[in-house]
Amino acid sequence: MFNLVQKLVLACLLLLPLSAQAVVVEAQGQAIIANKDINSAREAAIRDASQQASMQAAVYISSSQVVRDGILEIDNMQISTLGQVSNIEIVDEKVVGNTLFIRIRADVLIDQGCHNGVSNSYTKSIAVTAFPLLKLKQANLGGLGTVSSVFPAQIAQLMNNKQSFVAHNAGRLNLHPQPEFAPTNQLDDGALSSMQQTAGQLNVNYVISGVIRDMSMMDPRTHAEKNFLIDLYNTLDYKSKKHLRNFEIDLFIHDGMTGHLVSQKHYQTAGLWNLDRTIKTGFNTAGFFKQDYGQKVKQLQETILEELQNELICEPFSTMITQVEDRNIWINSGKQQGLKRGDKLTIYRKSTYYSPDMKATSQLTNTKQTLIIDDVQMGSASGHISSAAASFNIRPGDLAIAR
Numbered sequence: 001m002f003n004l005v006q007k008l009v010l011a012c013l014l015l016l017p018l019s020a021q022a023v024v025v026e027a028q029g030q031a032i033i034a035n036k037d038i039n040s041a042r043e044a045a046i047r048d049a050s051q052q053a054s055m056q057a058a059v060y061i062s063s064s065q066v067v068r069d070g071i072l073e074i075d076n077m078q079i080s081t082l083g084q085v086s087n088i089e090i091v092d093e094k095v096v097g098n099t100l101f102i103r104i105r106a107d108v109l110i111d112q113g114c115h116n117g118v119s120n121s122y123t124k125s126i127a128v129t130a131f132p133l134l135k136l137k138q139a140n141l142g143g144l145g146t147v148s149s150v151f152p153a154q155i156a157q158l159m160n161n162k163q164s165f166v167a168h169n170a171g172r173l174n175l176h177p178q179p180e181f182a183p184t185n186q187l188d189d190g191a192l193s194s195m196q197q198t199a200g201q202l203n204v205n206y207v208i209s210g211v212i213r214d215m216s217m218m219d220p221r222t223h224a225e226k227n228f229l230i231d232l233y234n235t236l237d238y239k240s241k242k243h244l245r246n247f248e249i250d251l252f253i254h255d256g257m258t259g260h261l262v263s264q265k266h267y268q269t270a271g272l273w274n275l276d277r278t279i280k281t282g283f284n285t286a287g288f289f290k291q292d293y294g295q296k297v298k299q300l301q302e303t304i305l306e307e308l309q310n311e312l313i314c315e316p317f318s319t320m321i322t323q324v325e326d327r328n329i330w331i332n333s334g335k336q337q338g339l340k341r342g343d344k345l346t347i348y349r350k351s352t353y354y355s356p357d358m359k360a361t362s363q364l365t366n367t368k369q370t371l372i373i374d375d376v377q378m379g380s381a382s383g384h385i386s387s388a389a390a391s392f393n394i395r396p397g398d399l400a401i402a403r
Contacts, residue, residue, distance in 0.1 A: 026091065027053035028103045038100065042093075045102040050085040053108050084109045120402040122317040122338045124205040126167045127256065128156040130174040131210040131249060138215040141245075142273065142288070143280025147212060148174075150284045151301075155208065158305050164313055166336075168204065179211040183252040186361055187259035203320050203332065204256040206312060214248040218270065245273040245293045247300065253311070257318045257399055258350070258362040263311065267304060271296030317402045319345070322380070324389045324396060329371055330382045331400050339381050343373045345400040347385065349393060364399065367392045371400050 029049025033041040085106045092103040130148050139145045149171035159167035176182040187207065219242040247269050253262040271293035281287030281294075288294040319333035329347070333339055348364040369392055373383040389395075 023108055024105065025053040025056050025108050026103060026105045027056055028101060030099055030101045033095070033098050033100055041100040042102065045100050046088070046090075046104065049102055049104045050088065050106065053104065053106050054085055056108075120317050121164065122333075122402060123164055123166060123336065124312060124315070124317055125203075125256070125337075126156075126159060126165055126206045126208060126312070127170045127173075127204045128152040128159070128167055129170045129207060129209040130172065130176075131212050132174050132176055132179045133212045133215065134179050135214075135216070141215075141217070141277060142275065142282075144215065144283040144288075147215070147283045151212070152208070152210070154284065154301060155305065155308075158301070159308065162305075162309050165309070175207070175209045176211055182209075182211045182250065183261055183264055186261060187254050205318055206262065206315065207254040207256045208251065208308065209254070210249050210251040212247075212249050214246045214268075216246055217273065218242070218244040218246060243272045243274055244270045246270050247293070247297050251304065253308075255318070257320065258364065260362065262315065265307070267300055269296045269300045318399050319401075321347070321394065321396055321398045321400060324394055326388050326390075327384045327386070328382060329385060329389060329394070329400070330380060331371070332380055334377045334379045334381045336379055339373055339376050341373055341376060343402070345371045345373075345402045347371055347392070347394055348399045348401055350398050367394060369394070 027049045029045040029047065029052060031041040031044035031048060085108055087107040089105045090102060091105050092101075094101050129152060131151050132148050133139055136145075139147060152171045153169045156167040156169040156171070159165050175187060221242075249267050250264060251267065252264045254260065255262055271291065273291055273293045275281065275291065279287075281291070289298065317337070319331045319337070321329055322332050323330035331345075347367045347369040349367055351363050351365065352360050353363055354360055369385045369387070371383045371385055373381050375382045385394075
């Protein structure tokens with residue numbers, strides 16, 4: 001029969017929050033019996049067995065994620081988190097010398113992470129470019145002309161407060177000079193080159209851009225009324241829906257290495273704008289945020305930030321090959337991105353082909369060669385593959401990708 005201390009230990013373990021997938025695992029733990037205190041040793045042994053069980057479950061689930069139909073699809077399997085243990089049952093307990101051994105059977109729940117199987121935890125670099133306004137005159141009301149550069153700058157600043165991301169403010173670079181035709185399925189090489197220069201000569205993993213579709217008043221008559229009495233009434237009736245102002249954007253995520261469009265989303269909100277047409281608050285100022293409209297835009301930014309974080313963390317990590325020498329390969333990512341000795345990445349050849357209208361398109365081909373990292377510096381790393389790189393036409397400019 002368990003004593004009170006044992007019950008408390010098991011109760012604490014049972015109260016751990018549940019995650020996405022559970023497996024039943026048997027594991028053994030051990031602890032030294034100090035000063036004949038069998039109860040403390042039992043608690044320590046249960047904790048040790050629980051940790052062993054969670055590690056076993058993590059390996060099991062990670063393996064099932066990367067092996068499909070007997071084929072290893074992702075070869076850089078990592079255990080990013082330990083599982084959470086519940087329903088612990090002690091199936092065996094014995095003392096050998098001054099060591100207590102306990103075997104448990106338990107349910108272990110593992111956060112499977114991304115639905116697409118991505119499991120890497122490398123730091124991804126991001127460039128956030130301008131969000132051009134489709135109809136420039138709409139920014140005149142309130143003097144919000146800087147919105148195209150300040151709005152993305154805020155997103156970059158907020159993303160830098162999140163783990164796993166380094167965001168660069170490229171708000172002065174407009175990837176959509178004709179916003180009415182955005183998005184494109186792929187950014188052209190010129191746009192990518194300009195973006196990389198603006199982002200400090202860095203080859204970023206992802207590029208965030210957008211178009212502000214609408215910043216108009218829902219009722220255009222609100223600030224166009226020439227009758228003094230009606231205008232006065234509109235001013236006093238400041239909570240009316242006639243004071244609602246739109247904020248509508250399209251947001252695009254492109255792969256920074258290939259220019260391919262990864263995803264696009266549409267966002268829309270509206271808030272009350274009660275100021276006289278002659279008052280210019282500017283965008284992202286104290287006066288702007290005093291307006292209900294400013295608060296709604298701020299809330300929309302927070303929603304965008306959360307969705308960007310959830311999406312980008314589940315996207316692959318890519319880095320460019322900078323040098324090739326026989327079986328040895330160098331890449332332009334290192335400790336800053338979270339790479340370690342022994343990490344594995346898959347080598348992809350990058351090529352360019354041209355459509356009939358001579359539009360350049362990047363294409364990636366999986367060489368099925370695994371780069372094993374041998375040495376890691378702050379901003380670079382080197383490793384080896386099983387055969388000579390020339391056998392697979394691997395050259396500088398190709399990519400090493402962790403999915």
